[in-house]
Amino acid sequence: MASTEKTARPRVAVAKFASCDGCQLTLLNLEEQLIEIVSRYDIVEFPEATSRHQPGPYDVVFVEGSISAPEHLEQIKALRKQARLLVTIGACATSGGIQALRNWADHDAFRAAVYEHPEWIESLATATPVSEHVKVDAELRGCPIDAGQLLEVLTAVLVGRRPQIREEAVCRECKRKGIVCIVVARGEACMGPITAAGCGALCPSYGRGCYGCFGARTGVNAKAWSEAMQATGRPPEEVWRLFAGFTAYSEPFRPIITELGKSKR
């Protein structure tokens, strides 16, 4: 299906920092659409998928992973200069990921406990989201990201519109699907009310509370949720555990974790 447009296909690169690769794989898992994607986009740099390797500039760069090592600081800045659009994908790139839990801990002590020669391990004391270092044009949250949302971003870039990523709670997806709320009907823990939607309420659809892997909705009143959970009898340690997960370093979550962390020993 040859394109009738005269413009060249957008050049796409996929870059990886500290991450598990799961988000990159989401692109490859779009099996039905992969052929069309590859025909409409020129994927020039994607170590996970191809040995093709071309330097920038790129039209779209998908960045996975948190900034966790000293060399990342330079690499991300250099990458930003090469990218017309920089899209972060996944919890690590958008909020620091689960490795950001070390931001509250004694990094040196961890290093010494794990490695026989900690002095050989070059690592930053914090794992931070990409947006703390460079300007980000669009964000896909999730651990891993949702294939539908990724497709929406790819489509939006081609069509020339803003990606329609809704900033709503997981609860809205649950209610639209007719999933019975496990908080209200079973008194179970769930981070849905303060977590961004996009996964289609995946975990609640299996009767399990939301892990919060898409991170805090922008500007959400996370404190109110922490207080509401404690008001129903959950001990601070348990609430801490719910917040200190894949997206612990989401801005609205941070002060909650710091505060609750004081009560756990």
Add this chain to the structure above:
Amino acid sequence: MISDSIPRPASAARQLFLARSDFDALIGALRASGRTVIGPTIRDGAIVYDEIESAAMLPSGMGDEQSAGRYRLTDRGDSRLFGYTVGPTSWKRFTFPPQLNIAEARRAGGVAFDQPPVEVPQLAFLGVRACEIAALAVQDRVFLGGQFTDEDFRARRKAALVVAVQCTTYSSTCFCSSMGTGPAVRGGYDILLTEIEDGFVVQVGSPSGAAIVTQLPTRKPTHAETGAAIDSVEAVRAGLGEPLPMAGVDERLKQQLENPRWGVVADRCVECGNCTMACPTCFCTASVERSDMEGRLSVTERIWDSCFDVNFARVAGGDFRARPRDRYRQWLTHKFSSWMDQFGSFGCVGCGRCIAWCPVAIDVREELEAIAPVVPPMERPIAVEPAAASPGAFSLARLASVKEETVDTTTLTLMDLDPAFLAARPGQFVMVALPGFPTVPISISRIGTTSIELSIRAVGATSTALTSLHPGSRLGLRGPLGTFWPIEDAYGRHAVVVAGGVGLAPLRGLVEALIASRDKFESVTLYYGARTPEDRLFRDDLARWTTIKAIDLAVTVDRAGVDWKGRVGVVTALFDMMTQDCSRVTAYVVGPERMMQASVQSLIAKGVPPDRICVSMERHMECGIGLCGHCQTGPFFVCKDGPVFRLSELGDLYVREGV
């Protein structure tokens, strides 16, 4: 069935009885007529509305227990099929789907827009409650009652047969009787069922309903059975108790748009939108474009949206509702106030879903009570009819003694009075007449056993003449008039009296009454501000009060000479010293109006509830009995409805200019 059917009066000839064991016949008949039956069934710990193929799928013997943020199924221990109230789904799921493709756009050669044909399934809604029938009627008004209509909704409404069920139980979250939508079903159905011990009393509501019911193995109900049906609905009404005072809440909310409580509830709200999703009448939607990668074929999907969405009111230039409190206020005021202006009814039907399914347990009934309560009017004088209560009539009194309080204020002690004056209460006033002078209102500053005292500041002709009278003179009085300080408002609380200048006069009696029954209050405090030390009123009383334990006193003056060792500064600065929990303070404030406003604002900012702040207003009065018209402020006659008001009664009238 569209709800323009006329509710049919219950008539024994139209009622039938269907045994519970024959219920499958109803489901069978509905299905045989080509309809998919949607009814209550258990899924994941709740009773939801979904496809039902037989009576076995109904939640037989199940009940529910609901409260704010909590829903649990219970075992009733019987075999009733409808022994519960409403669950998380509402019928709007089927009349107004959560996701619906509404347009297709093509871009190939030119641009074309198509609307997908309206194709709706034939459904039967089994188990529709009174509040839900009301909700369907609300949706009818929203989608079909105006200039622009939603034809998809119309088709779905028309294609759904309504089998209503009378509620024979209720939850703590139900408040249909408060919204006037239940508990009894009064129309809007094709078939109505009332569940009793062994089965159902059946009523037909339309030809479509009749067509189904004639196929069922029914018989005529016995007297006992129809009686039991009526009784069970009545029991629900009785169990729901006194309805909440919702009448007029739409108007009251309009006066409370700046109420600080919006901030308080917004601090608890996480804006998850569960309330708007669960609500059977919320209708806001968003359009999402789903296109192919070329943008040649695009489908517009309409999905349920929520006004709590952070981008709901955003435009390129900014956000019209940027704060959570703005969005919460929008939802509640739309549902209970502006909906009335838009559609002629409340948006809320009292089903209670927003209360049960709110994960932080916000209860809209509590919020409405806090933000827009019905404020009882000030008490009218009960024990005493005023003397000389008609224009031109006056009751004589003798001036027994005169005391100069300050350079311009004098206290007159009056005796030989009509007993009515001795039964006056602190806060009331009298109209005072002196031959040749205009009649003026004066506060009573003390009520004794044989005398009353009036403390008068000489500012005009009459007051100057009064303060120059000699003992033995006679003058004319009308009264006691007006409302009095509600001392009970401070029972068990911290009583705080704030007086500015001559404002201490109408408050002195209150202070004495507070001291006299001191054990009824947590604490008693007087804050008094005067212009200079020489302008302080009642210095003997002030000196006495300083020494007694029953009252805490703080006095301040605007300026002073070097002999004054006390406080110099505004009276509001005295509040800064308040250590009481302000939510448990009852305040009584009198002074020049600008001082009262500043004091009241400061008290409210510190957390004193507006219905626990009383003020006394001064206005031009010529008769004191509501006939000369001069003292009107907003809807009030200050002489009759005041002069003492609770701040919550006045609303923003208090700070409006030129009223």
Add this chain to the structure above:
Amino acid sequence: MDENASVISMLDHTWFGSELAPETQEKLASLGSIMSFRPEEVILHEGEESIEFGILLSGRLALRTLVPERGPVTILSVEPGDVFGWSAILPEATAHSTVVATEPSKALVIDGTTLRAALKSDHGLAAGLYPRVLQAVARRLRATRLQLLDLFT
């Protein structure tokens, strides 16, 4: 250090001091000293150039100004918890009114020059102190506006 601890505790009980961060309270306590004043003792003279910043801990002070036809007039009293001499923070510091104790009083007093130098070099102290001083001045400004209206005429 014990002395400092009791000063900090007194400071913490005042309106002004209770909202200051512990580090700021410590710094103020170490910069200043507790002084006691007798009734009618003058703490600051109107027009005086070298002035001190003070937080009143107990007692009462009167702010007085001389009105030629009327003699000295007290325009404001300073209650426990309030500050006086806040203009010591500003570079051209002069006292705007005379500050006199009207009853036995105790205050935490900091020399103006010392305080200005400390605020310049210690940004943490500046960040902790300036907002609170601004609040105190704003509060007084609002009160003064009401006083200006001379409502009790």
